[in-house]
Amino acid sequence: MSKKLVIVGGGAGGPSAAAKAKRLDAELQVTMLEAGEHVSFSA
Numbered sequence: 001m002s003k004k005l006v007i008v009g010g011g012a013g014g015p016s017a018a019a020k021a022k023r024l025d026a027e028l029q030v031t032m033l034e035a036g037e038h039v040s041f042s043a
């Protein structure tokens, strides 16, 4: 069974943490929760 990671917040830190976690473990199931209307849109 693959591991699951839930990230709260889709600002600057959330997607960054998600990308790092997936680089460390490509099988990881990542779910990111964002309360606002948009997730991070910066490069």
Ligand SMILES: Cc1cc2nc3c(=O)[nH]c(=O)nc-3n(C[C@H](O)[C@H](O)[C@H](O)COP(=O)(O)OP(=O)(O)OC[C@H]3O[C@@H](n4cnc5c(N)ncnc54)[C@H](O)[C@@H]3O)c2cc1C
Residues within 6 Å of the ligand: 008, 009, 010, 011, 012, 013, 014, 033, 034, 035, 036
């Ligand atoms: C006016 C202003 C201008 C800035 N200008 C710059 C700039 O020019 N360059 C720069 O590098 N930095 C700038 N910063 C700083 C930059 O915005 C922050 O350092 C960065 O956004 C922090 O990222 P973060 O992911 O920690 O938090 P945030 O970007 O605040 O993201 C947190 C996210 O979590 C979500 N959230 C909170 N609670 C919940 C919940 N319970 N469930 C789901 N989602 C939730 C919020 O909706 C939010 O989207 C600026 C900041 C401000 C206030």
